[in-house]
Amino acid sequence: MATDINPAPTSPKIVSPELMFTATKHSRKRQLTENVARGVFFAMTLLMILPLILIVVYLFVKAAPILSLEFFFSNPAKGMRAGGIWAPLLGTIYIVIISLLVSAPIGVLAAVYLNEYARESWFTRIINLAVVNLAGVPSIVHALFGVGAFVYFARMGRSVLAASLTLAIMTLPVIIASTKEALGAVPMAFREACWNTGATRWQTIRGIVLPNSISGILTGVILQVSRAAGETAPIMFTGAVFFKAISEGDVFAYGLLDRFMALSMHLYQLSTQVPGVPEALEYGTAVVLLGAVLMVNALAIVLRVYLRSRQRW
Amino acid sequence: MHNSKKKIEITDLAVRYGTMEALKGISFDVYENEILGIIGPAQSGKTTLLKTINRTIEFEPTAHVSGSVKIDGLDVQRIKNVNQLRRRIGMVFPLPVGLPMSIYDNVAFAPRTAGIRKRSELDELVERCLQQAALWDEVKDRLNSLGTKLSGGQQQRLTIARALSHQPEILCLDEFSIAVDPVTTMRIEDILKELRSEITILLVTNLVQQARRLADRTAFIFESKLIEIGDNDVIFSNTPASRLTYDYVNGTFG
Numbered sequence: 001m002a003t004d005i006n007p008a009p010t011s012p013k014i015v016s017p018e019l020m021f022t023a024t025k026h027s028r029k030r031q032l033t034e035n036v037a038r039g040v041f042f043a044m045t046l047l048m049i050l051p052l053i054l055i056v057v058y059l060f061v062k063a064a065p066i067l068s069l070e071f072f073f074s075n076p077a078k079g080m081r082a083g084g085i086w087a088p089l090l091g092t093i094y095i096v097i098i099s100l101l102v103s104a105p106i107g108v109l110a111a112v113y114l115n116e117y118a119r120e121s122w123f124t125r126i127i128n129l130a131v132v133n134l135a136g137v138p139s140i141v142h143a144l145f146g147v148g149a150f151v152y153f154a155r156m157g158r159s160v161l162a163a164s165l166t167l168a169i170m171t172l173p174v175i176i177a178s179t180k181e182a183l184g185a186v187p188m189a190f191r192e193a194c195w196n197t198g199a200t201r202w203q204t205i206r207g208i209v210l211p212n213s214i215s216g217i218l219t220g221v222i223l224q225v226s227r228a229a230g231e232t233a234p235i236m237f238t239g240a241v242f243f244k245a246i247s248e249g250d251v252f253a254y255g256l257l258d259r260f261m262a263l264s265m266h267l268y269q270l271s272t273q274v275p276g277v278p279e280a281l282e283y284g285t286a287v288v289l290l291g292a293v294l295m296v297n298a299l300a301i302v303l304r305v306y307l308r309s310r311q312r313w
Numbered sequence: 314m315h316n317s318k319k320k321i322e323i324t325d326l327a328v329r330y331g332t333m334e335a336l337k338g339i340s341f342d343v344y345e346n347e348i349l350g351i352i353g354p355a356q357s358g359k360t361t362l363l364k365t366i367n368r369t370i371e372f373e374p375t376a377h378v379s380g381s382v383k384i385d386g387l388d389v390q391r392i393k394n395v396n397q398l399r400r401r402i403g404m405v406f407p408l409p410v411g412l413p414m415s416i417y418d419n420v421a422f423a424p425r426t427a428g429i430r431k432r433s434e435l436d437e438l439v440e441r442c443l444q445q446a447a448l449w450d451e452v453k454d455r456l457n458s459l460g461t462k463l464s465g466g467q468q469q470r471l472t473i474a475r476a477l478s479h480q481p482e483i484l485c486l487d488e489f490s491i492a493v494d495p496v497t498t499m500r501i502e503d504i505l506k507e508l509r510s511e512i513t514i515l516l517v518t519n520l521v522q523q524a525r526r527l528a529d530r531t532a533f534i535f536e537s538k539l540i541e542i543g544d545n546d547v548i549f550s551n552t553p554a555s556r557l558t559y560d561y562v563n564g565t566f567g
Contacts, residue, residue: 193410197423198400
């Protein structure tokens with residue numbers, strides 16, 4: 001046996017306290033490994049947030065000269081080379097809200113059915129498989145579906161409604177999946193305890209399952225806001241246009257069947273299609289888009305913390 | 314003592330999960346207002362038996378049931394309103410499940426689902442059920458605190474209060490005393506003896522002595538079969554019908 005190993009505490013040999021805490025070759029090596037491991041993990045964490053911080057700071061610095069209330073509330077002007085972002089901002093808000101008004105109720109209710117009512121069968125297995133696969137379909141494919149189904153077949157034309165419905169189709173499977181996950185996190189024992197008292201499925205869902213999964217459900221839904229706001233492809237084909245002047249400051253400026261501008265598309269046009277756009281304008285648009293998404297995500301976190309604090313287990 | 318009216322009649326009841334047989338055709342009757350002890354080693358089908366009575370066995374996707382369970386002469390498989398059936402049967406399982414809501418709401422949950430809304434009526438019911446479960450004195454000042462924050466033993470008594478809250482005619486207890494200290498177990502046992510005048514109790518227990526103390530009759534289930542059922546004087550005597558029963562009861566098994 002090597003002499004530099006600390007004797008185990010159970011060893012019958014009496015060890016002086018000083019000797020027990022003296023560093024040995026092995027313990028020094030162990031400590032070194034520990035420090036290296038911790039250092040590497042910490043470095044990777046830094047590496048991960050560094051780009052994020054850089055992007056945000058860079059964007060804000062570049063956009064600083066143009067950020068003002070007027071920037072938010074005026075339409076783009078002079079062939080996109082001046083003015084603000086009112087029309088695209090309002091357009092994005094419209095399509096995000098309308099698409100979620102459609103996809104959130106359908107998605108959440110369908111997930112409740114799949115998770116709480118449906119029995120395991122070939123039918124539900126196919127639906128679950130479809131949900132998972134649909135969630136992975138690229139947005140450009142959803143865009144083409146939207147063109148076929150809403151723009152032409154349903155004769156909505158290229159419009160706010162057609163684009164919103166396309167985004168709804170795109171976000172639906174993800175909402176179903178995240179809602180199912182939130183519902184599945186509620187322990188089965190709670191449901192069984194309710195059923196044993198003669199409560200119906202709905203009474204159990206209403207009394208136990210939903211109150212304890214609502215934070216997860218809402219977080220999943222809200223995260224789709226940022227996805228819907230950021231996508232360009234699905235709206236490009238279904239209603240977003242290069243330029244459309246609307247009355248400034250009027251929140252009801254778009255009709256459901258109007259074409260519209262949207263932030264994501266606007267940013268794309270500014271940076272690639274129009275020569276001579278002031279840099280600040282591009283970065284200003286990017287900051288607003290990023291800011292909106294970050295704000296919604298922050299809202300999701302706050303809501304989650306709040307609802308989680310009311311959750312009882 | 315129990316009267317001779319049959320409350321539950323079980324005939325040729327067999328249950329299997331997939332290919333695993335949990336009950337291999339057992340038949341016996343439970344009389345009204347008796348405490349029937351059910352003893353037997355783990356995996357012998359006792360819990361399955363209880364689940365078949367209130368049809369929560371239906372939540373096991375692989376379970377297949379044959380034979381019949383009749384309550385008051387009605388085959389439970391034929392009962393349309395299964396929630397009504399479950400309301401007539403109180404269930405207490407070995408691991409206490411406090412619902413994530415206040416102590417009050419835990420007990421008021423079942424009455425509310427049954428349509429009772431009046432506050433005074435609920436108050437009275439909650440107090441009575443908590444009294445019956447020997448929990449009232451400990452929680453009467455904090456009825457609004459969380460049921461899940463109670464200790465294991467208290468949660469188990471909360472579960473018993475919840476099982477009583479829908480005023481069942483039959484109470485099934487599945488090893489209720491596992492998480493409860495001996496003193497509290499005694500208090501609950503005393504309460505069960507009182508409840509016997511109103512309801513029929515099925516007491517599944519691993520503690521042979523508990524069945525001996527509490528039950529009027531005891532059934533011994535072993536390897537998914539009913540070995541013997543009879544008055545406690547017989548089961549716990551030196552001459553039960555089966556040698557297996559004697560060995561199990563006296564701890565000389567195997």
